Amino acid sequence: MNTARQLRDKLDHARQLLDAGEPTLTDLAATVGLSASHLQRQFGARFGLSPAEYLAQRKLGTLKVALREGNDVSAALYDAGYGSPSRVYEGGAAKLGMTPARYRAGGAGEQIRWSIAATALGQALVATTERGVCMIELGEDADALEARLHEEFPQAQLERVDAGRDEFLAPRLHSVADALAGKQAQVPVDLIGTAFQKKVWDALMKIPRGETRSYAEVALAIGQPRATRAVASACAGNHLAIVVPCHRVIRGDGSLGGYRWGLPMKQKVLAREKAA
Template sequence: MNTARAIRDKLDHARQLLDAGEPTLPELAASTGLSASHLQRRFTARFGLSPAQYLAQRKLGTLRSALREGNDVSAALYEAGYGSPSRVYEGGAARLGMTPARYRAGGEGEQIRWSIATTALGQALVAATERGVCMIELGDDAEVLEAKLREEFPKASLDRVDAGRDDFLAPRLRAVAEALGGKQVSVPVDLIGTAFQKRVWDALMKIPRGETRSYSQLAAELGAPQGARAVASACAHNRVAIVVPCHRVVRSDGSLGGYRWGLPMKQRVLEREQAA
């Protein structure tokens, strides 16, 4: 086994340990045989998140799903792995952007500031509470973007601010715009879903820039040769455009198939990557 493959296997093992529990960085290092600093650097380079960020996103995604399904807040917190209600406010709620109870209630009682920035791929809506970004949405129609925000948080107080005129929102708008422009920046994202969705999204991030795979090819790679529809569903539930490149999955005949942000956007992104 070559060195690069061995490192990838060690990183995959570290991710599996994070999916199964809450190991510390030293524990992950001991389990993989890598130094803590080397593991931190290589894990972040491969998955786009540090081990600690990956764990936080996994727990937050579980919490988010449970709340949207109508589960009791306390039960949802413990199911997601938060040892006590206070733990979610120490880290998770900052990424969720609001308390779990308010998220479940459609953002009731929350003040959400939002704006739309013009990026290399069109318009991007970025919304945030005082504690963090709570939504990123792409599209060419500002009214449609706003409607999606209001659908996500129907009971929140939504305040639109002009781009660049909000000290908290402005840097997040810039980060999203730079990411959509192809730059490597740190943008908080939620890469969490069901176990199968996570496997699909991981596989998507391994498809080289400028290449594509069919839904059936990806399903076969995941050991689910009859799972093309499940792969398509996982792509449709991706809320992080470009970072998780579901645009790189097409139909077996080469046609584009579907795309959460529209086929013109998918075609545009693919052409940009293939040209590069």
């Protein structure tokens, strides 16, 4: 068996151990027969996450499934491997973005105000929590837009505000409309995702208007040069059209790649930004 294959097998074994329990980096390295530093570096290169980040996201995924199934919050926390509720949203490798009780079953207890407005890019559903805008969905079918919101937060307290006419939603809707029109706008956002997704989304928001980056360049910018596929996945998981500018990420050969809201929309926005 060649050396490269042996290394892959050891890394796959390490991932299996992380899926089955919570070994420390030292124990994990000793079990698979690598030094801790070598395992840390090679695991990140292969899977786009450090062992600690992989474990944290696995635990977070387990928690999300349990909460969405309606399980008791405390039981779900401890079953997922969290020692206390605060561990979910302390500084760490993965966070919910809202408390477990509010995320439970799709945002139960979370108050989300939303509206659908005509914008420069067509109809847009804009939804916001008390912390900031959590969803900007584009599309021509208002019912489909609303269905996407319900899919993401099926048990949140969703309040539709016609034409965004209230003191809370109106200024946020106005800022989003400006952003969709290609104007400079300050849009407060509530990014709900894993630590890796947020890291990618933060990197996207640093790409200057009129410029693009390849998926590989974004991976390099966040310090995980081999996480190209994970970066593409994070872009696909973005729910904040234009404001989190995943449209500015293209393939290494210069082709557009994919886009949640369709390639014609991506091409249109990129052309507009380049011209500006």
